[in-house]
Amino acid sequence: MLDTLCRRFGGGPVGVSTLAVAVGEERETVEEVAEPFLVRLGLLARTPRGRVATLGAWQHLGLTPPAAQTHPPVGGEADVTLFDQ
Numbered sequence: 001m002l003d004t005l006c007r008r009f010g011g012g013p014v015g016v017s018t019l020a021v022a023v024g025e026e027r028e029t030v031e032e033v034a035e036p037f038l039v040r041l042g043l044l045a046r047t048p049r050g051r052v053a054t055l056g057a058w059q060h061l062g063l064t065p066p067a068a069q070t071h072p073p074v075g076g077e078a079d080v081t082l083f084d085q
Helices: 002-007 016-023 027-040 055-061
Strands: 044-047 050-053
Touching: 002 016, 002 050, 002 055, 016 027, 016 050, 027 044
Parallel strands: none
Antiparallel strands: 044 050
């Protein structure tokens, strides 16, 4: 799944249903089995726009991430400010 996310979708963001179809798995299997495992390892981040490969995912696969793509931190948590101070 991680390889497909990086190679076919450029690291995302990609919707979970689209990703599931691309890897030939049920959406529930991706959401309940593969995704939590990859998130715990810091290789996948869930964002409002879809699933995104982290920098750690690219490194794990031995691939070079696209230069134009920004990645959430390896832990998968983006630094977001909700309100101006």
